Amino acid sequence: MSAPTFNADNTLGALLIGTLVSYALFGVTTTQVYIYYGRFPQDSWRLKSLVVAAWCCDFAHTICIAITIYTMVITNYGHPERLFVLPNSLLASIFIGSLLSFGVQLFFSFRIYALSKSFWVPCICWALSLFRFVPPNVILFVFGRGPAAQFLGRFGPLFDAIWAASAANDLLIAGTLVILLYRRRNAGLESTVAMVDQLIAWTIETGVVTSIASLLMLIVFIALPSTFAWLAIFVVIPRLFSNSLLASLNSRAALRCAMRKGVPSSSRSTGFSAVPRPVLPNLKNVSESFEMNKVTMINHDD
Template sequence: MSTIAPIIETTLGYQYIGFTLSIACYGITTVQTYLYYRTYQDDSRPLKAFVFVLFLLDTLCSAFVTHALYVMLVANWGNVPALHFFPWTFAAENGLTVLITLLVQCFFATRVWDVSGRKWIPTAIIIITALVAFGSGLCLTSKLFMTNYSTAIQSSFFMITASLDQGFASLCDVIITGSLCYYLKSWRSSGTKSTVAVIDRLFSYIVARGILTAVIQFLLLITFVTVKRNEAWMLAHLVLSKVYINTMLATLNGRQALRGKLDNIVLVTTHNRAHTPGPRLSEGHLGNMEFSSNDEISISTGLQGFASTGKEPQESL
């Protein structure tokens, strides 16, 4: 029994802790999904269907991990050689995780497309890096289906594909964060206090999201490649899909407050412009780096693109 205990601790122990964390995160996903459908009933059907598909995939991930742990802890209890094999549901869960990662990264690629004024280069780079990570993740998943854990973990093919998967996924998240911050910064430099406050709030959302996903991917890569005596990498892997979905849902669910601020900016600016007699004093002077009401409306309208509902944009004021 003394020789079995360390094996259980370094395998099932980390799997159980990771499973507990992932189920807690799944609860947050469920609440956020409920709030989304309750609050944003006017969103476009494709966007609502996209959220539903992600929630369904994440539910399947949780179900597959539950089945895998049941096989390990109940069906194969006391069978030490079975600890060196992954049930097929764990391999399937890995495939769903890389798919969820791709879908969420493509969603944020559309945000970059909107904020950048439909510049295709940053969007294309994001999609390419996301596809490389996705392809590597699929290769890793197929390896899990074809071979047992002990053989796969020791192969150079497994190490390379895992490194490409996590490495390019982390790179993609960094590019998404950097691109959004870059284009929002260009708006910040020509905005007033009202729009700057909104942009600063967006900065906090974007940076927090990028740091969280990139750090989880990086920790998964480091622990998987360097820590070979145990399955510590399971802690990061089992919460990965939940982190991606929750960061996306947080972005969607934060739009109401953001759009309210933007609408107020546009209404106040338009009102001031309409009631300014004589020459348009609100247009300011270039020497003082003041900006016109048209600039204010343009920035606000651009920010509304980031907080869009997925419907056709309304005619600008």
């Protein structure tokens, strides 16, 4: 089968632009990891392990994309027919990126369970996450080493359904979290309304960004299947997931600061753990101060 007509602009050029954007977002991820470990040393080892795993997946994905670019631009220079055969490094990057997205979606699905204490919506989210993670990787590693045109012509509709399910899952997670937070907002104190509103805004931003990226990649893939424009978006999506995870964790510092400033002292009896406890004086220092004052008064009388 003859290779499609080679056009460096919408193939290598599109992939290069997507890679540069992906690398810039990797720098943002690394900065957020540094901020996280500086602000939250008291977090549980499970949460810290999740952050380390997310950064390691991001780093491995970055290396695989770099190898893919080098293979396509340097190793296969002068052989445009090789451009449309997916290299092993690209297959590895797809697996790592889907693993990262899978883990982040599981994390936000667990947040839904923690807020609602119900398994219905989290189970739907977990099922959609598994559908996004398992079938594409099995298909890629079994059938993905041939020409890309044959592979996409055979499994293209399945990948359309997978990416649509991923976008729907992101919207479901974001929408459910917004509804649960809005209920907490109405049932909470007046002093916490602004804090919950900020949480709702951040939830919408992080969920909608990943969903829009998945839908945009699906649209470009259907409209321009013989180009790498969809692949340029695909290499950016894992960075959006890792940054949404870290932004969600690091935002707790701003919320705690706002809560300390916004909650009046009369509301300390309401049971909020984030309100600072009153500092009790040192009884030894008080006793010594009292004795010194007593001696001074006696000398003054004499």
